Amino acid sequence: MIEARNISKSFGDKQVLKDITVSFEPGKTNLIIGQSGSGKTVLMKCVVGLYEVDKGEVDYDGRIYSSMKIKEKREIRKELGMLFQGGALFDSMTVQDNVMFPLNMFTKQSFKEKLDRVNFCLEHVNLEDVNDLMPSELSGGMIKRVAIARAISLNPKYLFCDEPNSGLDPMTADHIDNLISEITKRFNMTTIINTHDMNSVLNIGDNIAYIHKGQLWWEGNKEIVMRSNNKELDEFIFSTELTKRIK
Amino acid sequence: MFRHFGGYLILMRQVFRRPDKSKVFWKQLLVEMQSLGVDSLGIVAIISIFMGAVVALQTAFNIDSPLIPAYTVGFTTRQSMIFEFSPTVISLILAGKIGSRIASEIGTMRVTEQIDAMQIMGVNSANFLIFPKIVAAMVFNPILIVISMFLGVFGGWLACITSGLISSQDYIHGIRSWFDPFGITYAMIKTITFAFLIVSVSSYHGYRISGGALEVGKASTKSVVYSSILIIIFNLLLTQLLLT
Numbered sequence: 001m002i003e004a005r006n007i008s009k010s011f012g013d014k015q016v017l018k019d020i021t022v023s024f025e026p027g028k029t030n031l032i033i034g035q036s037g038s039g040k041t042v043l044m045k046c047v048v049g050l051y052e053v054d055k056g057e058v059d060y061d062g063r064i065y066s067s068m069k070i071k072e073k074r075e076i077r078k079e080l081g082m083l084f085q086g087g088a089l090f091d092s093m094t095v096q097d098n099v100m101f102p103l104n105m106f107t108k109q110s111f112k113e114k115l116d117r118v119n120f121c122l123e124h125v126n127l128e129d130v131n132d133l134m135p136s137e138l139s140g141g142m143i144k145r146v147a148i149a150r151a152i153s154l155n156p157k158y159l160f161c162d163e164p165n166s167g168l169d170p171m172t173a174d175h176i177d178n179l180i181s182e183i184t185k186r187f188n189m190t191t192i193i194n195t196h197d198m199n200s201v202l203n204i205g206d207n208i209a210y211i212h213k214g215q216l217w218w219e220g221n222k223e224i225v226m227r228s229n230n231k232e233l234d235e236f237i238f239s240t241e242l243t244k245r246i247k
Numbered sequence: 248m249f250r251h252f253g254g255y256l257i258l259m260r261q262v263f264r265r266p267d268k269s270k271v272f273w274k275q276l277l278v279e280m281q282s283l284g285v286d287s288l289g290i291v292a293i294i295s296i297f298m299g300a301v302v303a304l305q306t307a308f309n310i311d312s313p314l315i316p317a318y319t320v321g322f323t324t325r326q327s328m329i330f331e332f333s334p335t336v337i338s339l340i341l342a343g344k345i346g347s348r349i350a351s352e353i354g355t356m357r358v359t360e361q362i363d364a365m366q367i368m369g370v371n372s373a374n375f376l377i378f379p380k381i382v383a384a385m386v387f388n389p390i391l392i393v394i395s396m397f398l399g400v401f402g403g404w405l406a407c408i409t410s411g412l413i414s415s416q417d418y419i420h421g422i423r424s425w426f427d428p429f430g431i432t433y434a435m436i437k438t439i440t441f442a443f444l445i446v447s448v449s450s451y452h453g454y455r456i457s458g459g460a461l462e463v464g465k466a467s468t469k470s471v472v473y474s475s476i477l478i479i480i481f482n483l484l485l486t487q488l489l490l491t
Contacts, residue, residue, distance in 0.1 A: 050366065076369075078369045085360070091361070102368050104333075190254055
């Protein structure tokens with residue numbers, strides 16, 4: 001389990017996160033939702049350690065990550081996988097080299113073993129015969145899937161996804177959501193997803209944290225999110241014509 | 248200014264760490280030697296030949312007195328190439344070529360979150376990206392400069408015999424006269440220092456950017472400007488230190 005306790009973060013005079021306490025459970029897809037600019041990406045970057053928190057602490061299964069030294073943090077980071085919004089694949093490497101990168105850096109496996117693991121991860125994201133392609137030759141959905149394959153190559157305990165289906169068509173977005181949910185359950189990972197896509201919320205939202213103006217505004221799951229009686233959350237959820245009609 | 252210098256020192260502290268995996272480091276080093284060194288051979292060769300030719304011709308045209316022997320042209324060309332043109336001018340050219348390449352490569356990796364991805368994996372991104380570049384440039388730039396010296400002297404010879412200003416024997420006699428090996432040592436010290444400055448300053452500008460494509464362009468320009476200025480300053484300092 002990952003717990004963020006009393007997290008505050010400012011950039012200059014602007015306070016982006018205000019005393020947020022939220023926990024993310026293992027084996028479940030934990031969603032952070034909120035409007036653009038609400039602070040959900042900053043919260044995720046604080047949790048993974050890309051930003052230092054001004055106040056509060058981040059706890060990875062009893063290990064206080066936010067107060068660790070860089071060397072200790074690196075050890076925990078080997079247990080993390082992250083899918084970035086744009087995929088963040090290394091441009092100069094093939095798909096195979098991208099997925100093999102963490103294995104090259106942190107394992108002593110033979111090339112054959114690493115290749116088997118790469119192919120296993122690529123099969124899991126339904127990609128075959130793409131090993132020699134460069135990232136520039138892939139579609140948006142394929143980039144996301146390769147990035148997921150890279151994120152899970154070291155069998156991480158914690159998976160972070162920053163807007164995994166942004167810029168994708170609804171079918172591909174749905175496929176990516178299901179893929180993440182399936183991987184989470186199969187490998188019993190603690191998965192945290194940043195999103196403002198309502199399909200994802202209703203599809204895979206085992207735990208949902210709604211962030212509004214840098215504060216934790218509501219917590220629940222996909223079963224109760226549609227009838228929360230929280231004014232700001234309702235405005236967010238029922239802002240599109242489709243959700244209004246569903247309501 | 249002090250903020251930048253502090254940031255630069257902090258980055259260098261991260262860079263000069265033991266690589267996470269030595270096998271990966273050696274592989275990266277070869278890749279960087281290819282892209283920063285071997286790929287620069289063409290431009291270094293062309294500039295050196297023409298530079299040597301111009302120095303030889305200008306020297307020959309400016310020697311009016313019959314008291315000055317003809318072989319002075321060869322001697323002057325050799326000294327100019329070894330002491331100044333090869334180490335300094337070629338380093339300035341490389342600051343433009345490899346400096347902008349490094350800043351834009353690392354800058355693009357920063358804005359597309361590739362560096363964040365490395366850090367999340369627990370990789371020391373500064374060490375992984377910058378250290379092999381610094382080592383590659385410090386090892387390969389001296390080779391480029393030695394090649395430049397030979398090609399410059401050859402360019403001078405070619406210009407002399409094709410223009411008929413002085414004979415081949417006089418030119419060769421000139422380039423063999425009063426040779427002091429310390430000139431090579433001085434040139435190598437300058438080259439290695441400049442190589443470090445070019446790569447580290449360019450990497451710093453690429454690594455610290457935030458924003459988008461516009462920032463990458465700005466970082467690329469800044470890296471060339473700052474490394475060129477530093478080359479000029481260190482050229483003076485090292486000359487003062489080593490030759491006086």
